[in-house]
Amino acid sequence: MEKDNIVILVTGASSGIGQAIAEKLASNPKYIVYGTSRKASDSSNRKIHMLKMDVTDENSISNALEQLITKEKCIDVLINSAGFGISGAIESVPVDVAKKQFDVNFFGTVRVIQKVLPYMRAQKKGIIINIGSVAGYIPIPFQSMYSSAKYALESLSESLRMELAPxxxxxxxVEPGDTRTNFTKSRMKAGREEIEALYNPASKNAIQVMENDEENGYSPEKVAFAVFKLLKKKTPPMRTTVGLEYKAIYVLMKILPTRLKQSFLKKKYTGNCKKIRE
Ligand SMILES: NC(=O)c1ccc[n+]([C@@H]2O[C@H](COP(=O)([O-])OP(=O)(O)OC[C@H]3O[C@@H](n4cnc5c(N)ncnc54)[C@H](OP(=O)(O)O)[C@@H]3O)[C@@H](O)[C@H]2O)c1
Known part of the structure; x- marks a missing residue:
């Protein structure tokens, strides 16, 4: 017999895309929605049950899940949205900071999945939605650590889908394009100043372009709607790119020769900064 309620956990639900997803899903009376944040705060939406969780801390994930399972006895859907971005030239970003980027955006997702899977396997059903990014298939200059972590998440998601099918x-x-959230304000400018200076004005230009695109991007509700629709499908698809132009860019990135792809991206992000200075 089909059960009536669907229990959903959304990580990173205190802001932006995760918050919009939690709110949209909570509008469906069949969905019981839990959201997470590193701060122990209540949501302004009384239908969302907030849990304290830091995705870099195994105990924190276990504690949050224990609270959810004690109350609901099951978890049907996991949506991994917690994340942040760093920028900077590859040469200038300290490896420790790059590791932090992967620790939150990539390994944070892995940790939550690993903790949730025993429950989903026991239930013999579940849906895991990872929030990737168009930056996972567009290698953005001066945001490479972020792009690389999202690229890794793409690969992980495809492998995981095959492993969990049985x-x-x-x-x-789900791959959003530029979206207006606190992501832009929270971006960590991680480059060491003296090295970063050698890459200017290209580096500054690229970061400015990213910030402008995000500030003029979609509202997070558009991503939330895509997730809402995804959950209605009997067999949810592997990949959902949000926004028509990003769907087109996805196809272009797959078919264009690397030379053309690089020429377009270089022009867009670094403008006319061609020459390496003496
Ligand atoms: N904005 C965009 O243009 C865009 C585009 C494509 C993809 N994305 C992806 O969408 C996801 C959400 O980003 P957003 O745009 O909604 O940014 P946001 O408004 O800054 O929200 C980030 C969320 O992640 C949480 N978070 C950050 N570090 C965490 C940690 N260590 N443990 C647990 N939670 C953590 C934050 O919660 P607390 O600070 O309360 O803990 C917050 O709820 C990210 O994965 C991002 O890469 C964003």
Whole structure:
């Protein structure tokens, strides 16, 4: 017999895309929505149950899940949205900071998935939605650590989908393009100043372009709507790119020769900064 309620956990639900997803899903009376944040705060939406979780801390993930399972006895859908971005030239970003980027955006997602899977396997069903990014298939200059972590998440999501198919657990990747959230304000400018200066004005230009694109991007509700629609599907697809132009860019990135792709991206992000200075 089909059960009536669907229990959903959204990581990174205190802001931006995760918050918009939690709010949209909570509008469906069948969905019981839990959201996470590193701060122990209540949501202004009384239908969302907030849990304290830091995705870099195994105990924190276990504690949050224990609270959810004690109350609901199951978890049907996991949506991994917690994340942040760093910028800087590859040469100038300290490896420790790059590791932090992967620790939150990539390994943070892995940790939560690992903790949730025993429950989903026991239930013999579940849906895992990872929030990727168009930056996972567009290698953006001066945001390479972020792009690389999202690229890794793409690969992980595709492998995981195959591994979990026999358990009736679906894995999906939702890829937003530029979206207006606190992501822009929270971006860590991680480059060491003296080295970063050698890459200017290209580096400054690229970061400015990213910030402008995000500030003029979609509202997070558009991503939330895509997730809402995804959950209605009997067999949710592997990949959902949000926004028509990003769907077109995805196809272009797959078919264009690297030379053309690089020429377009270089022009867009670094403008006319061609020459390496003496
Ligand atoms: N904005 C864009 O243009 C865009 C485009 C494509 C993809 N994305 C992706 O969308 C996701 C959400 O980003 P957003 O745009 O919504 O940014 P946001 O508004 O800054 O929200 C980030 C969320 O992640 C949480 N978070 C950050 N570090 C965390 C940690 N260590 N443990 C647990 N939670 C953590 C934050 O919660 P607390 O600070 O309360 O803990 C917050 O709820 C990210 O994965 C991002 O890469 C964003």
């Amino acid at each position: 358990f009736n657990i679906h894995v999906c990747l």
